[in-house]
Amino acid sequence: MKNSYTVALAGNPNTGKSTLFNALTGLKQHTGNWAGKTVSLAEGKVEHKGKTVRIIDLPGTYSLFSNSTDEEVARNYIVFEKPDVTLVVLDATSLERNFNLALQVLEMTTNVIICINLIDEADKQGISINEKALTRKLGVPVIKISARNKTGFTLLLDTIDRIHTGKIVCTPEIIFYDEEIERKIRQIEPLVREYLEDSISSRWVALRLLDGDDSLFQQMEKRLLVKGG
Amino acid sequence: MDEAKVIKLYDAKIGSFIRITSIDLEGVMRRRLLDLGFVRGAVVEVIRRSPLGDPMAFRVSQTTIALRKEESQRIEGELV
Ligand SMILES: Nc1nc2c(ncn2[C@@H]2O[C@H](COP(=O)(O)OP(=O)(O)OP(=O)(O)O)[C@@H](O)[C@H]2O)c(=O)[nH]1
Ligand SMILES: [Mg+2]
Numbered sequence: 001m002k003n004s005y006t007v008a009l010a011g012n013p014n015t016g017k018s019t020l021f022n023a024l025t026g027l028k029q030h031t032g033n034w035a036g037k038t039v040s041l042a043e044g045k046v047e048h049k050g051k052t053v054r055i056i057d058l059p060g061t062y063s064l065f066s067n068s069t070d071e072e073v074a075r076n077y078i079v080f081e082k083p084d085v086t087l088v089v090l091d092a093t094s095l096e097r098n099f100n101l102a103l104q105v106l107e108m109t110t111n112v113i114i115c116i117n118l119i120d121e122a123d124k125q126g127i128s129i130n131e132k133a134l135t136r137k138l139g140v141p142v143i144k145i146s147a148r149n150k151t152g153f154t155l156l157l158d159t160i161d162r163i164h165t166g167k168i169v170c171t172p173e174i175i176f177y178d179e180e181i182e183r184k185i186r187q188i189e190p191l192v193r194e195y196l197e198d199s200i201s202s203r204w205v206a207l208r209l210l211d212g213d214d215s216l217f218q219q220m221e222k223r224l225l226v227k228g229g
Numbered sequence: 230m231d232e233a234k235v236i237k238l239y240d241a242k243i244g245s246f247i248r249i250t251s252i253d254l255e256g257v258m259r260r261r262l263l264d265l266g267f268v269r270g271a272v273v274e275v276i277r278r279s280p281l282g283d284p285m286a287f288r289v290s291q292t293t294i295a296l297r298k299e300e301s302q303r304i305e306g307e308l309v
Pocket of ligand 2: 018060
């Protein structure tokens with residue numbers, strides 16, 4: 001087991017990723033509404049349980065299907081740089097909107113924590129969230145925090161560590177599509193796996209192929225040594 | 230029960246609520262709208278129309294989003 005590992009922060013714009021990043025690393029990434037939002041990757045470190053945790057603050061996006069540079073940066077990081085753990089930061093007061101991105105991340109990669117932030121604000125608004133039920137449903141840890149008030153950090157860091165050491169095994173719930181799409185996935189996925197082995201989720205790549213995601217395939221050509229390609 | 234009336238978002242009145250039934254768009258534009266919350270079953274409120282009628286503002290899953298005519302003409306739903 002490595003003595004240092006990487007955690008990426010993904011999420012919609014304005015969900016408190018940089019606030020969490022700053023609180024964990026002691027750095028000063030710009031935070032706030034709109035002005036100065038994160039557009040590129042910021043990196044910081046935190047020591048936990050005798051290990052160095054590298055934390056990467058990704059730009060906030062509503063999607064990871066690469067309709068913009070921000071989305072491409074975030075997607076490429078998660079898929080090709082493969083952080084040991086991807087933390088999806090959600091705004092507790094706007095879960096319906098936020099889960100779009102969370103579900104996309106759960107399709108892309110396995111080691112995911114759903115981090116429900118602004119829990120202080122949700123409490124104020126009388127919103128209560130059953131994180132245990134969500135954990136059961138999603139197959140990955142769901143943790144409530146307030147990045148501003150620094151609550152929930154101990155559980156969050158411990159959970160990150162337990163995923164890294166293999167004490168927690170994430171099993172993201174698979175999203176099934178209609179029969180036509182599933183049939184095509186069954187045809188494409190074995191071929192994808194032959195080329196990529198287990199470097200990237202073959203089901204996800206098959207879905208992106210079906211969607212005609214050119215920008216992803218350009219990246220794959222650039223970055224991966226494709227067998228026989 | 231009467232069948233609910235299906236209209237285009239573009240033709241909807243200010244203040245009305247519409248449950249989306251279809252999105253007749255493809256590719257990146259479709260994906261973009263889905264990501265913004267314009268998914269089948271979602272209830273959208275018509276907030277305002279700019280003086281020339283285009284763009285129009287809608288409220289969907291707690292966010293206000295402006296759509297151009299090319300988009301709002303291709304999304305249909307029933308009045309709720
Ligand atoms: N009440 C409350 N506000 C928070 C919390 N975390 C962050 N905020 C506020 O939410 C706003 C956005 O925070 P940022 O950290 O800049 O959000 P971000 O996710 O980095 O935004 P982008 O870089 O645009 O994606 C700021 O005004 C923060 O002070 C929290 O736990 N509770
Ligand atoms: Mg930020």
